Amino acid sequence: xxxxVVVTGMAGLSPIGADWPxxxxxxxxxxxxxxxxxxxxxxxxxxxxxxxxxxxxxxxAHYGRKKVRTMGRVSLLATRATELALxxxxxxxxxxxxxxxxxIAYGSTSGSPPAIEQYARQITVNKTLSGxxxxxxxxFMSHTVAANLAQFFGVRGxxxxxxxxxTSSSQGIGYAYEAVKYGAQDVMIAGxxxxxxxxxxxxFDIMFATSTRNDVPENTPRPFxxxxxxxxxxxxxxxxxxxxxxxxxxxxxxxxAELIGWATNCDGLHVVNPSVDGMQAxxxxxxxxxxxxPDQIDFVNAHGTATEVGDRAxxxxxxxxxxxxxxxxxxxxxxxxxxxxxxxxxxxxGINMQREGWQAPNLNLTxxxxxxxxxxxxxxxxxxxxxxxxxxxxxxxxxxxxxxxxPPP
Numbered sequence: 001x002x003x004x005v006v007v008t009g010m011a012g013l014s015p016i017g018a019d020w021p022x023x024x025x026x027x028x029x030x031x032x033x034x035x036x037x038x039x040x041x042x043x044x045x046x047x048x049x050x051x052x053x054x055x056x057x058x059x060x061a062h063y064g065r066k067k068v069r070t071m072g073r074v075s076l077l078a079t080r081a082t083e084l085a086l087x088x089x090x091x092x093x094x095x096x097x098x099x100x101x102x103x104i105a106y107g108s109t110s111g112s113p114p115a116i117e118q119y120a121r122q123i124t125v126n127k128t129l130s131g132x133x134x135x136x137x138x139x140f141m142s143h144t145v146a147a148n149l150a151q152f153f154g155v156r157g158x159x160x161x162x163x164x165x166x167t168s169s170s171q172g173i174g175y176a177y178e179a180v181k182y183g184a185q186d187v188m189i190a191g192x193x194x195x196x197x198x199x200x201x202x203x204f205d206i207m208f209a210t211s212t213r214n215d216v217p218e219n220t221p222r223p224f225x226x227x228x229x230x231x232x233x234x235x236x237x238x239x240x241x242x243x244x245x246x247x248x249x250x251x252x253x254x255x256x257a258e259l260i261g262w263a264t265n266c267d268g269l270h271v272v273n274p275s276v277d278g279m280q281a282x283x284x285x286x287x288x289x290x291x292x293x294p295d296q297i298d299f300v301n302a303h304g305t306a307t308e309v310g311d312r313a314x315x316x317x318x319x320x321x322x323x324x325x326x327x328x329x330x331x332x333x334x335x336x337x338x339x340x341x342x343x344x345x346x347x348x349x350g351i352n353m354q355r356e357g358w359q360a361p362n363l364n365l366t367x368x369x370x371x372x373x374x375x376x377x378x379x380x381x382x383x384x385x386x387x388x389x390x391x392x393x394x395x396x397x398x399x400x401x402x403x404x405x406x407p408p409p
Contacts, residue, residue, distance in 0.1 A: 072112020261290025304330020
């Protein structure tokens, strides 16, 4: 027997705002969160000086030092987003957090880069353990975010760290969905986070995948656009609280959406090149899990990183599945590529837009790349009643994810 899974709370800290009203204003004004990072100019060979930070974020004053000594910025972002989401769901200080019925599925691309940097420098360059602390390892271990969330909120259910780069948070949401759907947990804290750092930007810069429009950050990234020149790395954190429908109704919880389908797969072909076949397969599997036909999907949130090979492959896979010009937008044109946080942030924004009956356009899309498939690429804010919508994310390693959301039951 399976259970229906609903979203009862959510929150996001993003480059375009740390709450929905702020993010909404930026989406409607068609403004992105990309800035120039002149401090990165000291790295020889780096071409892109662009990033999308969460602005004015600092450790909340009520977070005690003992609670945060094992947290880098990535864990602090995740903790604050989760605190806000739990409050939204009416679960702050609830006994269900610690009675074993609540679990966590949460990820990031890596731990906190500054902790990695400091630890490695002291040991391998300075050849000393002076200044190295045990807390530094906790800050940069791969499951730092999930572990710190469990410690901070006293969660005693299952802990699922999802560290799969750009699909970290969408896998977090998907595995949380399965935990609730199949009765392993009543409540799951799900999502992902990422911390902006030069290390992350350099990875893509080495592969010539980053935008170099350093003087006009407002004009990039440009997903699906003929004149795009690469992605921009961002940061943030997004958290969804998932519950079984029965559990949510028993406590009269607010229900903002239903998660009705999900799938993940692996291409098994190439570590970095996308596969049209793999993307198609994951979308079809999510539709099958949701028991929906392709023509029942009203809108698609694209991964849309603004890389030539990625945009083309994704658009072709999407058209092959839907066989029509399905409406589609990439929110990375506003957020940059927030890596481990992107799936959760896009779910948070997408659910809010669904509730209000409109969709944001692709920013900076002036001429669609003729090699991209013929889809309905939104270029203006569109009033749009959406019942069912799909959100797709893809990662290095050939990891593909697809989530299908619907309205509250």
